[in-house]
Amino acid sequence: MANELVLSVRLGAAEFRRFAVFNTFRRRRAWVRPLLFALIFTGFSLISLLSGKEQGGLLGGVLLAVGLGLPLVYIGSFFSQVSAQIKRAKLKPPRLVYTVRLRRLGVHVQQPQGKDAEFPWDKLYAACRVRSAIYLYPAPEQAFLLPEGCGAPQDEIWEMLVRFMPEGKCHLYR
Secondary structure (H helix, E strand, O other), X not given: OOOOEEEEEEEOHHHHHHHHHHHHHHHXXXXXXXXXXXXXXXXXXXXXXXXXXXXXXXXXXXXXXXXXXXXXXXXXXXHHXXXXXXXXXXXXXXEEEEEEEEEOOEEEEXXXXXXXXXXXXXXXXXXXXXXXXXXXXXXXXXXXXXXXXXXXXXXXXXXXXXXXXXXXXXXXXX
């Protein structure tokens, strides 16, 4: 196993979109609240519809529309924000966004603008491996995306992360 891996990360819209969906809906589980909202409003809608009251149908219809409509607006807004972020970051076509060096002392990240950052292994928040990428989190709300084809096989990158990061910080999602 190598003592240092140099990863030149080129990101495109598809990789960023996959990360955004993973980070929001799998890692942070942001789908739970909209689902609960929809279930609660649908339940109240059914109660209203089955109550037999004169205005029960109207109220039930409004509750159902709100209960299903707002979660759909939330999801649509999420994808709209992701598209705006892709446009702001100019990820069409894919471009080099940073170079990550995994070394014995930690992780060194160099961006084309010249901004460098150093992260000791014990200070990293987490690493998450999905089917086509590894997401390295130096903090809960910051991640470096390491997609396939960035300079080393995914298995080799993952083995190095598991070897150097503190136990319990490497998570496998399949």
